[in-house]
Amino acid sequence: MSETPRQAPSSLQQFREFEYTRADFDRLRALSNKHSGILVPDDKFDMFYSRLTKRIRALRLNSFKEYCRLLEDESTQEFTNFINSITTNLTAFFREKHHFDYLQKTVIPELIEKNQTSRQIRAWSAGCSTGEEAYSIAMTLLENLPTGWTAKILATDIDTQVLDFAANGVYELSRVNSIPEERLKRWFKKGTGSQINKVKVKPELRQMITFKQLNLMQDWPIKTPFDFIFCRNVFIYFDRETKKTLAAKYSNLLTIGSCLFIGHSESLQQVTDRFELIGNTIYRKIG
Structure with a gap:
């Protein structure tokens, strides 16, 4: 098997605004992994260039090498912009509908019976992206909750830009075209x-949710x-040991019988x- 080239072919490099080598890419994805735990595959080479340019x-830097040096200075504030630039946020309202059907038909009735004293439900959307x-x-x-019940949702992501978008709660019509008209009228203002x-x-939805930045690789306050807990399309970015750590931490924040959606x-x-x-x-905590 031939060895992966250490820099982009010259035929491509000559069209780039900034010199960008495989060594630059390796430094950048190593920094990403160290900070966020995310594993970046080889096929993201061009994506990194287009987003970080x-x-x-x-x-006003002159090269990717200069940018790498800036990021390697732990005092820099650029790291947030770096992570925001390279993370991919793909989501939709009621994506993977079977999860919401199970939430409605099974989880909520169980919680209504279980939480009669507090009459409150707490949920976490981990890796919430743009808020859908x-x-x-x-x-x-x-x-689906009876009158007199309250619900609170924590929504977290490492990307501050998508959190700002989510907190604003404004979406293009094309983003909500899969929502039935009755539900759209009830919960959205045109x-x-x-x-x-x-x-x-509408405010009734927005007031239920607290949007916060959270790096899953750091301490969880x-x-x-x-x-x-919903933690969907997050585990795919991590190695097995990191997945084990995350699963244990999620388990510690759930009671026996509670559900984790991935x-x-x-x-x-x-x-x-x-x-x-x-x-x-859909997974249920057993221990």
Whole structure:
């Protein structure tokens, strides 16, 4: 097998605004892994260039090597911009609908019976991206909880830009076209004037959710347990040891019988014995 080249082919390099080598890419993805735990595959070489060129221009640097040196200075504030630039945020309202069906038909009735004293439900959307998942959870809870009950949702992400977007709660009409008209009218306000092609989530939803930045590789300032956790399309970015650590920490924040929802391409098999699979990438805590 031939060895991976250490720099981009000259035929491509000559069209680049800044010199960018495989060594630069390796330094950058090593920094990403050290900071966030995310494993960056070889096929992200060009993506890193296209996304980070904007940062190099904004900082008026001359090369990717200079940018690497800047990031390696632990006092720099650029790391947030770096992580924001390279993270991919793909989400949608009620994505993986079977999870929300199970939440409605099974989890919420169980919690209504279990939490009669507090009449409160706490949930976590970990890796919330631009907020569609958190707002989908909020809609499902409000549509199915009895009068007098309250629900609180913590929504976290490492990317501060998507958190700002999520907290604002304004979406293009194309982002909500899969939501039935009745639900859309109940929970969203249509824009007017310059906002004619947009919608904004209503205050009842927004007030339920606390958006916070959280790096899953660092300490979690969370003590109170949750009734269920959504952590979808997050495990795929980590190695097995990191997955084991995350699964244990999630388990510590759930009571026996509570559910952890993960992404359709993810699995906790051979990762943890504290959860059992109950179907469709839904796990229940058993220990």
